[in-house]
Amino acid sequence: xxxxxxxxxxxxxxxxxxxxxxxxxxxxxxxxxxxxxxxxxxxxxxxxxxxxxxxxxxxxxxxxxxxxxxxxxxxxxxxxxxxxxxxxxxxxxxxxxxxxxxxxxxxxxxxxxxxxxxxxxxxxxxxxxxxxxxxxxxxxxxxxxxxxxxxxxxxxxxxxxxxxxxxxxxxxxxxxxxxxxxxxxxxxxxxxxxxxxxxxxxxxxxxxxxxxxxxxxxxxxxxxxxxxxxxxxxxxxxxxxxxxxxxxxxxxxxxxxxxxxxxxxxxxxxxxxxxxxxxxxxxxxxxxxxxxxxxxxxxxxxxxxxxxxxxxxxxxxxxxxxxxxxxxxxxxxxxxxxxxxxxxxxxxxxxxxxxxxxxxxxxxxxxxxxxxxxxxxxxxxxxxxxxxxxxxxxxxxxxxxxxxxxxxxxxxxxxxxxxxx
Ligand code: HGY
Ligand code: MN
Ligand code: MN
Numbered sequence: 001x002x003x004x005x006x007x008x009x010x011x012x013x014x015x016x017x018x019x020x021x022x023x024x025x026x027x028x029x030x031x032x033x034x035x036x037x038x039x040x041x042x043x044x045x046x047x048x049x050x051x052x053x054x055x056x057x058x059x060x061x062x063x064x065x066x067x068x069x070x071x072x073x074x075x076x077x078x079x080x081x082x083x084x085x086x087x088x089x090x091x092x093x094x095x096x097x098x099x100x101x102x103x104x105x106x107x108x109x110x111x112x113x114x115x116x117x118x119x120x121x122x123x124x125x126x127x128x129x130x131x132x133x134x135x136x137x138x139x140x141x142x143x144x145x146x147x148x149x150x151x152x153x154x155x156x157x158x159x160x161x162x163x164x165x166x167x168x169x170x171x172x173x174x175x176x177x178x179x180x181x182x183x184x185x186x187x188x189x190x191x192x193x194x195x196x197x198x199x200x201x202x203x204x205x206x207x208x209x210x211x212x213x214x215x216x217x218x219x220x221x222x223x224x225x226x227x228x229x230x231x232x233x234x235x236x237x238x239x240x241x242x243x244x245x246x247x248x249x250x251x252x253x254x255x256x257x258x259x260x261x262x263x264x265x266x267x268x269x270x271x272x273x274x275x276x277x278x279x280x281x282x283x284x285x286x287x288x289x290x291x292x293x294x295x296x297x298x299x300x301x302x303x304x305x306x307x308x309x310x311x312x313x314x315x316x317x318x319x320x321x322x323x324x325x326x327x328x329x330x331x332x333x334x335x336x337x338x339x340x341x342x343x344x345x346x347x348x349x350x351x352x353x354x355x356x357x358x359x360x361x362x363x364x365x366x367x368x369x370x371x372x373x374x375x376x377x378x379x380x381x382x383x384x385x386x387x388x389x390x391x392x393x394x395x396x397x398x399x400x401x402x403x404x405x406x407x408x409x410x411x412x413x414x415x416x417x418x419x420x421x
Contacts, residue, residue, distance in 0.1 A: 010410050037097075065185070086376070108409050196375070207361075208386070214401070216380075217380035219299065223296070246324060256273045340378060
């Protein structure tokens, strides 16, 4: 097959569409002044429908699975039941997001299939492109909902949750056009998926510091997310003496600095309190109830587990001393995972074919590939992003870097096909 014999890139036509589509998807937002697109929202529906039209135009059959992942399939050369190389990323965003996080990976994967379709080539494997429904976990506090449904590890705890407007997960999925009882049908068989590849912006400074457009990911850090609820006693800000207060907000403030100190000082160990809500939330009332998030990550599962336990113990002790009732919910747990050595090799060869020096780096951010590792072998490519900024509207990747990443992804796809099954 001549295709496998020579260096492959995405077509100029496909390259031109990546950035235009980044902007089209960025316009589909719950807010008129920033990009926010959450799971099972009207905007998620619009984004899925738009991506489906692009997939069909690239010669793919399209389906939406029961959790709301959008999946395109480009059949193999000799069979319509060949195992698939799956590629993609997530279509949901954080609040006030950048436009490349998730979308660049999906659109780069789509560009690879478009290039095959336009040149009328097919591979020994089918190629599936997937837009995952929920990787960020913003609406229901549980990340990887889409990819975990595909691997059969859907987090059923999320079924009990309601969003900030009191909409239950089940109702949200019902309104989206699916049914929670069908979620198990989204699971794929290991024999049907040969590998999963994900291209993603780095969301960090390493590639920019090395003046390199693309890098190969070696591992994906694990994460533990908690929700902490503190209950003290609300009271009059003017009349309750300081030594007689059960101020939940002061206790929370001490918890935040405690988390910072126990999650500092070790390479790759990070701890973050991303949101906090104090009630009743009036300036002249002592806060009786506070809820906040905790996100702790480390390259090593042991270090993360040990620090999570320390933080839980220290928060519990602090609250006892302050006569504050504390409740800690573990809402998300993901192990650190290593990328497949064989796929990394295919990526490194693809990089050198495209004149990019081999560079591997770990991922501190979580990605759907971490979840997909439970089903199949995984590989990830990082593309440079300006200043390493992400989860922010200033997130930016240049067209040249996006095309370089898509070319390496295309060549990786070809290289994997050359490896004897
Ligand atoms: O939080 C993360 O690491 C990813 O962006 N969801
Ligand atoms: Mn993200
Ligand atoms: Mn992402």
